[in-house]
Amino acid sequence: MTRSRADTSRSDADLVRINRGFYESLWSAARLIGPERFNTWPLSRELAEAAPRRLEVAPGLRPRLPLAGTCFVxxxxxxxxxxxxxxxxAxxxxxxxxxxxxxxxDLVCALDILEHVADDDGALAELARVAAPGASVLLSVPLHPQAWTAFDEFVGHYRRYEPAEILARLxxxxxxxxxxxxxGMQPGSSRLLALGQWYLTHQRERAMWWYNRVFMPIGLRFQKPLQWHAGLGDTAGVDEVLLRCTYRPATAPSH
Known part of the structure; x- marks a missing residue:
């Protein structure tokens, strides 16, 4: 049975605990990979060059904005x-x-974050609070609740978004x-996901070695170039989408 999302009874505190446990272990055994190694670099570099004040939220050891001159939380x-x-x-x-x-x-980046928090409206409100009017905002989210797998829950996801839902929230x-x-595209092998989850659960040190020394370098080598499309394009079969927004706060009412 495919689940649309994780157990919605989980609180933000539960999610923080799950995410901290998973990612602290991951980053403790990982190496810092510079933003220029990722297929987001041609897109994020252009935005960064036009933004003297930059923030990236929860990058772990995979930052997508330039290290020098960027604030990381x-x-x-x-x-x-x-x-x-x-x-x-940092x-x-x-x-x-x-x-x-x-x-x-002037530039706010939060990739693979909103799906990890119960209160995504609160998270978006915080991003809006720290963004200057006219700022560029770079986000990514997983799509299609029907594509939910046990791996989503294992890595601390709370939801996947319907395309119309994320647009409305933004x-x-x-x-x-x-x-x-x-x-990203939906993974083709549920068995491979299950095997990876088993190793991360039962042989985490070995799994982390293989991830950092073998799978991550291979994944970087075979990344596909990203291409911007106006608005939100066809999302059928798309596992994750990268979004570039402009922050335009509502004009305060005159008195």
Missing amino acids: DLSHAALRRLRAGGGN IHGMIGQLPCADASF AAHGFVLEQSAVY
């Missing part, structure tokens, strides 16, 4: 140490309560979608 102390060593300004915090001033960034917080790119 993450829960993982292992990730924070390595980000700082790489030249980043601060401990979480998306629901960002340790940043209002309207302080618009409610002042984020205007400008462009999107196909960021």
Whole structure:
């Protein structure tokens, strides 16, 4: 039976605990990979060059914005140490309560984050709070609740989004979608996912070695180039989508 989302009785505190446990272990055994190694780099570099004040939320050790000159906020102390060593300004915090001033960034990046929190409206409100009017906002989310697998729950996901749902939530917080790119396809092998989950559960150290030394380098080598499309394109069969928005807050009513 396919589940549309994880157990909705889980609180943000439960999700923080699950995510901290999984990702602290992951980042403790991982190496920092610079943003230029990812297929997001041609897109994010262009945005970063036009934005002197930049924030990336929860990048772990896979930042997509330039290390120098970017503020990073993450829960993982292992990730924070390595980000700082790489030249980043890294601060401990979480998306629901960002340790940043209002309207302080021209570019805000939060990839693979919204699906991890129970209160995604609160998270979007925080991103809107720290974004300056006219700021670019780069997000990514998994799509299609019917594509839910046990692996979603294992890695701390709370939901997958219907395309219309994520657009409505973004618009409610002042984020205007400008462009999107196909960021992933639905995995073709449920057996492979189950095998990976088993190893991560029962032989985590060995699984982390294979992930960091073998699968991650192979994945980087075979990344497909990303291409922007106006608005939200055809999402049939798309596992994850990358979104570029502009923050346009509602005009305050005149008195």
